[in-house]
Amino acid sequence: MREEEIEKLRGVVGDCVSKHLYSSAIFFADKVAAITSDPADIYMQAQALFLGRHYRRAFHLLNASHVVLRDLRFRYLAAKCLEELKEWDQCLLMLGDAKVDEHGNVHDTKDSNVVYLDKDGEDREINISSAICFLRGKAYEALENRSQARQWYKAAIKADPLCYEALERLIENHMLTCEEETTLLSSLQFSAEDGWISSFYSCLVKKYDKENVVEAKFSELEQEGCNVKPSEKSLMRTLKNNTDLLACKAEYYHQCGEYQKCFELTSILLENDPFHLKCTLVHLAAAMELGHSNELYLMACNLVKDYPQKALSWFAVGCYYYCIKKYDQSRRYFSKASNLDGTFPPAWIGFGNAYAAQEEGDQAMSAYRTAARLFPGCHLPTLYIGMEYMRTHSFKLAEQFLMQAKAICSADPLVYNELGVVAYHMKEYKKAVWWFEKTLALVPSSLSEMWESTVVNLAHALRKLKRYREAITYYEKALAISTRSLSTYAGLAYTYHLEDHFTAAITYYHKALWLKPDDQFCTEMLTLALADECRFGVRTEIDSHSSDEIFI
Incomplete structure (x- = not known):
């Protein structure tokens, strides 16, 4: 057969692949490889088999070729076949022998066939070495060796910063602390034209202050007038409205307790892109906090219909049942989500929260400890462990775990709030004031109802220190945040009472009792305040008459 005819057949194979006609692609690729015996045509045939999901046959074809020992592409595709077959140990063997240190740097051993850190340069392809590192990470994660998986994912993103999947695994699976994420990002070597990718990654890895990061990073790039082309400036402005970026902003709102703003933003985003799963997760979390059970029900139904094999779908069902306080059912679906994907953090945390809601502390602790082991970069499991210990009045243990949560993520105001509550219960009021003030310094200036209890707790601690005016x-x-809090009215009344401002105290005791008429503390203190005002009034009147006589 003439070379022109063979080249035409290769074109047919490529066209069949682009049109997803994989059986046709396999048929013609097989004929081309049989005619030429060219390694490139054998690779093309293996690619067609892989895309057609004939993984065992593709692996046999590659493995039978001696080229697999010399060509990285052959070795990588053979390992991909083993990945699909879930033969993880064999997958690692196929990729060859290499080690990675804790900084994500790869060190080859005697196997010199695999070259990891050679950049692919001008054609802008993802470095094959980066893809191999990423596949190693997936294999180790499947074998539950998460420490090795973390190192190989770091090696993948360092080998080529364009390997987004490695960064996504590190972030979504909470493999790194906030500080480690920042350090990793600063170590990446971006080319001059990839400045926008660096900014985008900055927004993805930051768990807090995302809104400020988004604005600051893009403003910084837009101001680089001499180094940035007008077309690139236009690109940056366009990307500021990208769904991925706005989903980060929604996550920022959620973490700050701005649940209504978060819900409104995710609702708009999901109208434009209803299948954006990261945005969907944030939307579910906000809806649950706001108690929007109807929205959760509709979202859960749609997700189960469209993605029955995804953990997110059954997590949504669990959220719905949790919202309507059917905790047994919610546990069942959170458990199903974690069984489908053991690396899905919200399922484990939801599982523990469902137990905690019914005060089943041992089971809740077990779920939280599992989550803390699986997701070392997520501070929420240790935070919730601390809160469980606080519920059982084990304040020293609570403080220990809350400090661990702070070490993992030092920017979450909720951690500081809980440390303040622990200090208050331990009668360390100065420390409590410091923690509560730190909490309020980390939240937005327009406080939402979520932080009303923090303000009240700070006032209580100040009152204990006899700093009545500040309290x-x-x-x-x-x-000003909420006028429906018994604790606020009672605390304010008692503070005025301690200052001997009995009229104001009586007024606020009455307001507290209007909210809860049978409150024992306010009832007793109102009686005392009325008696004190009566005595004070009589004493004042006597003093007034005495003064008049002296004056006369």
């Missing part, structure tokens, strides 16, 4: 200021701030 009253914070009680009034709490009333």
